[in-house]
Amino acid sequence: MGEEILVTTEYLKEKGEEWAELLKLAQKAYQEAADCAERLEQFFCCRESETLRGKYLREKEEGLKDFGALSDHLEKLKSMALIYEEAERSNVNATA
Numbered sequence: 001m002g003e004e005i006l007v008t009t010e011y012l013k014e015k016g017e018e019w020a021e022l023l024k025l026a027q028k029a030y031q032e033a034a035d036c037a038e039r040l041e042q043f044f045c046c047r048e049s050e051t052l053r054g055k056y057l058r059e060k061e062e063g064l065k066d067f068g069a070l071s072d073h074l075e076k077l078k079s080m081a082l083i084y085e086e087a088e089r090s091n092v093n094a095t096a
Contacts, residue, residue, distance in 0.1 A: 009081040009088075016077045023074065027067045034060040 037056035040049040 009085050012077065012081045012084075016074055016081070019077075020071075020074050023067065023070055027064075030060075030063050030067070034063075 034056045037053050040053055043049075
């Protein structure tokens with residue numbers, strides 16, 4: 001085992017921030033679409049707009065739960081990076 005592996009958490013942190021920003025954008029777009037569907041009845045009083053509104057209301061709740069779960073995963077990613085950094089700091093003087 002003569003090969004060395006360099007692992008840094010900087011990349012992990014950068015990606016975590018990038019993914020968190022993308023998640024915020026996706027959640028905002030999702031919320032806006034759901035809000036628009038809810039307002040359709042102001043313009044179209046028909047069965048189709050009511051059906052669409054109902055679907056979006058159900059999906060909105062599910063989607064918001066899913067976005068929350070993704071956010072939790074990103075927080076775990078940050079925690080893993082911190083734990084790994086601490087482990088690396090404590091192993092600086094370790095030799096094989």
